[in-house]
Every structure is written in structure tokens, then in C-alpha cells.
Amino acid sequence: MKRFLPSLLAMLVAAGCASKPKPKLIPGALLTPLEADREFSRLAMQIPPAEAFARYTDPRSVQLVPVGPPIVGRDAIQAGMQGMPPGALEWRPQGGETAMSGELAWTWGDYLLHAPGGDRAGKYLSIWHRTPDGHWMLAVDIGNLAPQPR
16 A cells, blocks of 8 residues: 555656646747747848748738738738838737647737838737747738728
């Protein structure tokens, strides 16, 4: 009985630890999703936003713009942003969270679009997925527009 009780206790502790999945740590994945979003934002201030989005999207990425149909895929997203100069779209990541699995995450913040007809502000929500090599890619980019002043 003396040997049985410690063994039982060890099994219960191990089972309790095993019941909570832990995020998978991938070597070389140094950035959190919020850090990746901040790097992405800085990059879009230095190079044209179309090029920055090309680096952070893939063929499955979706952009849900405030007006119009969804834009699907890296090429389509990049095409829709052609001609925008560096800094034309700036955003400030404010927060986010990563799923317990470590494979999905979301970030949110506000953005400012510098357009020929005047600046437009809004909020955004980005959903990220982790690639097999541990980098975060934009899965879905959702933005809204603040009402224009009258």
C-alpha cells in the first residue's frame, strides 16, 4: 500500500498536467503574433504596403474590406494595394491573443489610410496562422471605417 499511494499520486499529477494542451514551441519562431503585427506595420511604413502585404500573406489569406467583396489570396490583395506609397496605410497594433494550440492568433488595433480624398481612420482585427517553420502569416484581415465627419 505504501508503494501504491505514491504511484497513484504521481499518475494523477501526470494526468492533470496532460489534460491541458500546451502551445507547440517551434525553434526559430521568435516573434509573438503581436510582435509580428508590429513588424508588419513598421515594414508598411518603409516600403509600399502592397509589398509588405505580399510578405505577410499567402494564397489562402483573405482581406475583408469595409466596402466590396472579400479579397482572396496574396496576389489579389497585393494587386488591390498597387500604387500606394510607403506610409499610405499605417496601423497601430494594440493587443491580441494566441490560441492554446499555438497555431492561431488574433491581433487588433486602429489604422489610418492616407488617401487622395482625405485620411480615413478605422479599427482592424487580424487573424494569424503559424506556418510549419514557425512564422506568423495573415490568415484574415478585417477592417472597418470610422464614419466621416459631416
